[in-house]
Every structure is written in C-alpha cells, then in structure tokens.
Amino acid sequence: MDSQSDENIAGGLHYPHGLNWAPEPGKPFEVADGVYWLRMPLPMKLDHINLWLLEDGDGWTLVDTGMNLEDIQDIWTDLFTGFCGGKPVKRLIVTHMHPDHTGLAGWICQRFDCPLWMAREEFLMCKMLVQDTGKPVPDAAIRFYQAAGLTDEQIDHYRKRFGWFGRFIYRLPDAYRRLMDRETISINGRYWQIITGHGHSPEHASLYCPALRLMISGDQVLPRITPNVSVFPSEPQGDPLSEWLVSCAKIRGLLPDDVLVLPSHQEPFIGLHTRLTQIIESHERGMDRLYELLEVPKLAVECFGALFKSKINPQTLNMATGETLAHLNCLLGRKMIFRKRGEDGRDYYQQLPDACKYDLD
Ligand SMILES: [Zn+2]
Numbered sequence: 001m002d003s004q005s006d007e008n009i010a011g012g013l014h015y016p017h018g019l020n021w022a023p024e025p026g027k028p029f030e031v032a033d034g035v036y037w038l039r040m041p042l043p044m045k046l047d048h049i050n051l052w053l054l055e056d057g058d059g060w061t062l063v064d065t066g067m068n069l070e071d072i073q074d075i076w077t078d079l080f081t082g083f084c085g086g087k088p089v090k091r092l093i094v095t096h097m098h099p100d101h102t103g104l105a106g107w108i109c110q111r112f113d114c115p116l117w118m119a120r121e122e123f124l125m126c127k128m129l130v131q132d133t134g135k136p137v138p139d140a141a142i143r144f145y146q147a148a149g150l151t152d153e154q155i156d157h158y159r160k161r162f163g164w165f166g167r168f169i170y171r172l173p174d175a176y177r178r179l180m181d182r183e184t185i186s187i188n189g190r191y192w193q194i195i196t197g198h199g200h201s202p203e204h205a206s207l208y209c210p211a212l213r214l215m216i217s218g219d220q221v222l223p224r225i226t227p228n229v230s231v232f233p234s235e236p237q238g239d240p241l242s243e244w245l246v247s248c249a250k251i252r253g254l255l256p257d258d259v260l261v262l263p264s265h266q267e268p269f270i271g272l273h274t275r276l277t278q279i280i281e282s283h284e285r286g287m288d289r290l291y292e293l294l295e296v297p298k299l300a301v302e303c304f305g306a307l308f309k310s311k312i313n314p315q316t317l318n319m320a321t322g323e324t325l326a327h328l329n330c331l332l333g334r335k336m337i338f339r340k341r342g343e344d345g346r347d348y349y350q351q352l353p354d355a356c357k358y359d360l361d
C-alpha cells in the first residue's frame with residue numbers, strides 16, 4: 001500500500017503519518033531531518049497540543065511550550081535530561097500568546113537563560129492580559145456582553161471565570177527578541193521564513209522552511225478545526241475576521257501547496273492551499289447564512305444557529321459570542337448590515353437593503 005492510501009486522505013488533505021495518528025504524549029517523533037513532533041496533553045476538550053523540537057547545532061530551538069501546569073513541567077524536565085541529551089535550549093520561539101503555546105515560555109527561558117523569540121503584538125498583548133488575573137471584571141466588558149444579549153446569570157458566570165488566561169502562563173521574561181513578518185532566520189544552518197497572520201491572535205507567527213518543505217503553522221492553519229476568531233471587550237469594533245481572511249489568502253499566495261504542514265492541533269498534513277480555501281469558504285458561507293437570518297433584527301446571541309452546529313453551553317458561550325461578533329463586524333464593514341442600539345441597551349443587527357450588498361466592489 002502506498003502512502004497515498006485512502007485511510008490517509010480525508011477532506012481533500014493527505015496525512016502522511018495517518019489520520020488520527022500521533023506519537024505518545026511526551027515522546028518526540030522525527031517528522032523531518034532534525035525536526036521532532038512532541039505531543040503534550042491539554043486539560044480541555046481539545047486535549048492536546050503539538051510542539052516542535054528542532055536540533056540546532058550544540059543545542060535546541062523549541063517552538064511553543066504547552067500550558068503552565070505541573071504535569072507539563074514534569075514532562076519537559078524528563079525530556080531535557082533524557083531525549084535532549086543534556087544539550088541546552090538555545091532559543092524558544094512562540095507562535096502566539098495563547099496559554100497552550102506560551103504557558104511555559106518564562107519557565108523554559110529562565111531555566112536555560114535563553115531568549116524568547118515572539119512577534120511584538122503577541123508579547124505585549126500577553127503581558128497585558130496576564131495583568132487581568134486577580135482583578136475585577138471591567139465595566140466595559142460587562143457592557144460589551146450585555147449589548148451582545150447575554151443574561152445577568154451568564155454574565156455572572158463570565159465574572160467568575162475572568163482572569164483565567166494569566167493562571168496558565170508562567171511569568172514572561174522582561175525582554176524578548178522580536179519576530180517580524182517575512183524575516184528569515186537560521187536554525188541549524190537552514191533558512192526559515194517567518195510569516196505573520198492576524199485574526200486568531202494579534203500577530204501570529206508561522207515558520208516556513210523551503211529546504212525541508214515544511215511549515216510550522218501554529219494555530220494559523222489546522223486541518224479539521226477552524227481556529228477561533230473573536231471580537232473581545234477591549235476592542236468592540238474590531239474586525240478580526242477581515243484580517244483573518246486576508247491572512248489566509250496571503251499565506252496561500254506565498255507558500256507552495258506541497259509543503260508538509262505541522263499544525264499545533266490534530267495531525268501533520270499536505271494540502272495547504274486546499275485547507276486555506278476551505279477555511280476562507282467556511283467563513284464566507286457562515287456570513288451568507290448570517291446575512292439571510294438578519295432579514296429581521298437579531299441580537300448577537302440569537303445568531304449562533306447560523307454559525308455553529310453544536311449547542312452552545314456556558315463554557316463556550318463567551319467564545320461563541322466573540323466569534324459571532326467577528327462575523328457581524330465583518331458584515332458591518334462590508335456595509336451589508338447595520339447595528340442599532342435598542343432602548344434595552346442591547347445591539348440589534350439587521351440587513352441593509354440589497355442594493356448595499358452589491359455596492360461593495
Ligand atoms: Zn491559539
């Protein structure tokens with residue numbers, strides 16, 4: 001049976017190591033010359049993250065870290081003394097600020113006295129968000145969720161969870177090395193290009209190595225899940241979905257289709273262009289359904305049915321609200337809908353007359 005056998009192909013993508021196959025957590029597996037795939041557990045519904053260990057001369061370059069949890073620190077400690085052969089981590093690259101990716105950055109950099117390489121908006125935003133831990137919810141955030149249509153009880157639930165982000169992030173270093181879009185860095189004598197993307201997080205960095213035909217995609221491109229793209233209370237008028245769609249198209253234009261994509265969740269795959277097109281189209285279809293629904297005025301929370309197949313529960317409510325607002329703000333930016341604040345203080349969204357839909361291009 002060749003490697004293109006049917007069980008390795010799903011949804012138009014080819015999984016060379018198999019669909020649903022992954023190395024055992026904590027046991028690195030070589031996916032390309034000197035590039036190792038490390039699975040780490042996550043205590044969430046999405047129960048794992050993929051991290052990457054890159055041989056780098058007399059040491060290692062790591063990409064992403066896992067969450068700041070004792071179990072994860074223990075797995076790293078074993079790897080540092082065992083698998084890594086006592087060679088030091090010379091550099092830590094972090095794709096973006098989310099706790100599953102950045103959680104142990106401060107801990108690893110402290111242990112090896114090595115630099116943290118990260119895009120500037122990720123570093124600064126992460127520093128800002130960890131400050132929320134232990135503080136009360138700002139009024140602006142309450143007003144934001146009230147306007148979206150959350151009930152008092154749902155806002156109370158949010159209040160209790162506020163500040164969770166910082167709890168899974170070890171104190172970041174005070175200084176870092178900035179990663180910039182399109183810059184080329186050298187790892188183990190090979191060139192890797194940094195490609196930034198926006199929308200899932202403010203300045204997400206992916207890495208592309210032409211010599212190995214590899215892309216370490218972070219959360220920018222995942223094979224079967226669409227990364228969360230949300231509006232947050234700190235920037236209610238933000239339009240992260242437009243930025244996300246532009247980023248997906250940019251990467252599709254820059255990178256070849258036949259690279260092996262190493263994503264942060266699920267399995268490595270080939271079919272970058274197909275996947276990026278699927279992601280773009282799924283958002284566009286979502287916005288089409290949303291537009292249809294808005295024939296009559298609706299609150300953001302009344303629009304979930306247009307975007308999500310699964311039922312929204314208290315755990316997913318804020319994320320679903322943020323993602324729905326991202327689609328609504330994108331439609332607002334395209335002048336397809338308008339927003340009106342009701343006398344009840346909540347925001348209602350509705351279609352603009354058809355003519356405006358075609359005014360755009
Ligand atoms: Zn993420």
Ligand SMILES: [Zn+2]
Pocket residue numbers: 049098100101219264265
């Ligand atoms: Zn992630």
